[in-house]
Amino acid sequence: MLLASGALLAAPFASVAQPPPARLYRIGFLGIASASGYVRELDWIRDGLRKLGYVEGRNIAIEYRWAEGSPERLQQHAAEFAALKVDAILTHATAGALAATRATRTIPIVAADGSDPVAAGLVTNLARPGGNVTGSFSFTLEEVGKRVQLLKEIIPGVKTLAFLASPFDVSLSRKREALRAAAASMKLEVRDYAMRGPEDLPEAFNAMGKERCDALLVNNEPLLNSHAGAIASLAALMRLPSAGYASFADAGGLLAYGANRPALYGRAGYFLDRIFKGEKPGDIPFERAARFDTIVNLKTAKGLAVAIPQSVLLRADRVIE
Secondary structure: OHHHHHHHHHHHHHHHOOOOOOOOEEEEEEEOOOHHHOHHHHHHHHHHHHHOOOOEOOOEEEEEEEOOOOHHHHHHHHHHHHHHOOOEEEEOHHHHHHHHHHHOOOOOEEEOOOEOOOOOOOOOOOOOOOOOEEEEEOEOHHHHHHHHHHHHHHOOOOOEEEEEEOOOOOOHHHHHHHHHHHHHHOOOEEEEEEOOOHHHHHHHHHHHHHOOOOEEEEOOOHHHHHOHHHHHHHHHHOOOOEEEOHHHHHOOOOEEEEEOHHHHHHOHHHHHHHHHOOOOHHHOOOEEOOOEEEEEEHHHHHHHOOOOOHHHHHHOOEEEO
């Protein structure tokens, strides 16, 4: 009886733990910015795949292409993957997903991050996307207002807010609208500064100083993510309290609010696994990030002589000492 019951109990677990098929799947990773700025994200993706039994060199091969912030190069790389007929294209940010869908309507596409795909025009329905693209998204317009609110709570006297972004962000106009609405409700003036590449940063920060900006909001997008360290260093040099995304706070920014990125990028493996097992991407619902984190960098706060209110520290999911 013990042997029989053991066999019955083992059968369901054996079916769940079955490894992926032994064939080699080719994945084309379509990167928006540079490889040096996305080392951690790639590790999170590989970790998510590994948990499902997919290991590079054994049953998956990943080819990497990086656009370095160039929309033209991004589209060229997407077309290259379409010509190679990879088994799936994995990308991040709305620009990557749009470039991939312009290049192919047949190869499955998984977006690891980005803005609302309905608002971006990628799909018309989150539950049943149709077409050949699915994945996760993190950005919503409320996220912008939350960062502004945190800055205002920490720096009550802030009046002029610098907003640093690149023109390559396809969701930029919507983010600016959300930012201005949030700033108006807090009686803040917003001034825009553009970054097309790291060479633009000194001029942008000099302009912020001349125009007496009180704080800095850094847009969440791949190009700026790749240069988070340089942006955080210049903000500290100019003594500008700054808010952005998680990797920005890790690089030395004052605070961050946004999706939990390890979970978000690690989830890419789930979508690829379903596709490799025969499901159509159009039948796999898009998912919004489930966890959003507040991060405070106390080391930067001390350097700026900024006292973080206890109310903010108690709400922080992570505090960098």
